[in-house]
Amino acid sequence: MSLIRxxxxxEQELFGRDPIFSRLFNLVDIDSFGGNSERTWCPPxxxxxxxxxxxxxxxxxxxxxxxxxxxxxxDLLMIQGERKEEHExxxxxxxxxxxxxxxxxxxxxxxxxxxxxxxxxQYKNGIMTxxxxxxxxxxxxxxLVEVEK
Amino acid sequence: MLTNWTMxxxxxVSELANERGTATEVVVxxxxxxxxxxxxQLIVEMPGxxxxxxxxxxxxxALLLRGVRKAIAAECLLKNGRRADLPFEARxxxxxxxxxxxxxxxxxxxxxxxxxxxxxxxxxxxxxxEIG
Numbered sequence: 505m506s507l508i509r510x511x512x513x514x515e516q517e518l519f520g521r522d523p524i525f526s527r528l529f530n531l532v533d534i535d536s537f538g539g540n541s542e543r544t545w546c547p548p549x550x551x552x553x554x555x556x557x558x559x560x561x562x563x564x565x566x567x568x569x570x571x572x573x574x575x576x577x578x579d580l581l582m583i584q585g586e587r588k589e590e591h592e593x594x595x596x597x598x599x600x601x602x603x604x605x606x607x608x609x610x611x612x613x614x615x616x617x618x619x620x621x622x623x624x625x626q627y628k629n630g631i632m633t634x635x636x637x638x639x640x641x642x643x644x645x646x647x648l649v650e651v652e653k
Numbered sequence: 654m655l656t657n658w659t660m661x662x663x664x665x666v667s668e669l670a671n672e673r674g675t676a677t678e679v680v681v682x683x684x685x686x687x688x689x690x691x692x693x694q695l696i697v698e699m700p701g702x703x704x705x706x707x708x709x710x711x712x713x714x715a716l717l718l719r720g721v722r723k724a725i726a727a728e729c730l731l732k733n734g735r736r737a738d739l740p741f742e743a744r745x746x747x748x749x750x751x752x753x754x755x756x757x758x759x760x761x762x763x764x765x766x767x768x769x770x771x772x773x774x775x776x777x778x779x780x781x782x783e784i785g
Contacts, residue, residue: 599693600686630700
């Protein structure tokens with residue numbers, strides 16, 4: 505018997521790379537029918553590949569970026585934090601509440617290694633962009649292929 | 654009173670349609686509506702929309718909010734993402750108690766805040782009861 509390191513299940517394990525199911529998973533996971541803040545919700549994410557870096561764009565409107573924790577465990581990128589209620593301290597009462605509040609978590613398996621010590625994040629217009637420079641061995645790596653005659 | 658005639662189900666259909674790259678579809682954003690007594694507050698999610706790509710129109714009976722999130726180059730996308738600009742649209746029917754001349758909107762961190770003050774005569778007020 506061997507020990508296997510446990511890692512959280514990612515949506516890719518569940519649905520592969522199908523964007524439709526991935527999107528459906530995001531939408532269903534967000535409690536839009538009552539705003540139960542006890543549950544963890546899952547923000548939508550786009551993963552973008554550029555020449556020498558990956559960009560993860562995570563939709564987090566109205567969030568305090570300091571409350572977001574970004575971590576890398578091997579090639580697994582994890583984003584977690586909490587979105588606080590807008591009106592918990594006011595006299596107002598909700599007539600309609602569709603936003604997801606409370607703890608959120610999102611993870612994605614990166615397609616290749618990145619330079620963990622050079623990962624940066626910025627927040628603009630409600631989108632958190634995580635910049636992940638590709639590990640040097642991945643950039644411009646030439647693979648020699650022997651051709652049989 | 655303030656009503657919104659779109660439902661969460663509409664959003665699901667719209668977002669799935671967007672994944673298929675049909676640029677004519679729009680996303681109905683998630684909305685919180687708060688009654689603050691002397692005003693209604695709308696908080697509309699439009700992540701990725703900048704101030705210059707947001708428009709707020711007051712029509713005869715409704716308030717229309719439109720925003721656009723710019724697309725990511727299709728050849729770069731590994732996961733999710735849009736093949737076209739992502740348009741958001743939310744329409745609210747305004748009740749007679751909303752003071753149309755005092756509506757204010759601002760956008761901050763992907764959230765559009767719209768303040769809809771109640772007309773003075775429609776604001777909740779305390780009525781003194783005389784004991785005779």
